[in-house]
């Protein structure tokens with residue numbers, strides 16, 4: 001089965017976690033695009049969405065779903081988002097689409113984080129997918145040197161500017177043995193806004209789409 005079909009299957013399974021009549025958190029990426037489309041196609045009754053990117057905001061609005069400011073709504077019951085890599089411990093690497101900072105904020109504001117992936121994203125250990133790090137532009141080379149000193153190979157995502165006006169360094173070859181510890185350490189480098197590890201606040205539910213169905217993983 002092709003990967004896009006699997007992404008749609010994972011997105012469809014996430015509809016079961018959407019509390020009707022409430023405001024929900026919505027992530028970013030091609031898997032989440034299916035989720036947004038399904039919300040509209042199935043006429044799921046949501047009171048609105050807090051979005052993690054300008055791209056998702058535009059898609060939600062095109063479907064007539066109201067997008068609300070997180071500052072106006074308090075905690076959210078659920079956040080649905082994809083990932084670039086996920087482990088059975090529900091640790092994630094995110095930020096392939098560059099929306100990692102807003103994704104981390106909306107995840108932190110949500111009681112349940114439902115992560116939707118196709119089986120190709122499941123890994124025994126994080127690190128195959130280069131780790132995105134959002135950086136304040138003036139600190140780009142400083143942060144790159146610090147990341148290199150930790151054994152990583154940072155590559156500037158040239159021409160890409162995040163929704164927050166920052167740049168992304170994609171860090172290859174990092175050995176990620178203790179994701180939560182590394183997440184904190186990288187965030188301590190001056191100039192780093194955040195990095196794409198989701199280990200301090202992992203997913204609560206991981207929905208993995210395979211050809212024979214969607215597997216549900218929880219801690």
Ligand SMILES: O=C(CO)[C@H](O)[C@H](O)COP(=O)(O)O
Nearest residue numbers: 029030031082095096097099
């Ligand atoms: O973190 C993300 C965007 O910043 C996405 O969730 C991640 O890149 C997965 O994307 P896709 O669903 O297109 O495979």
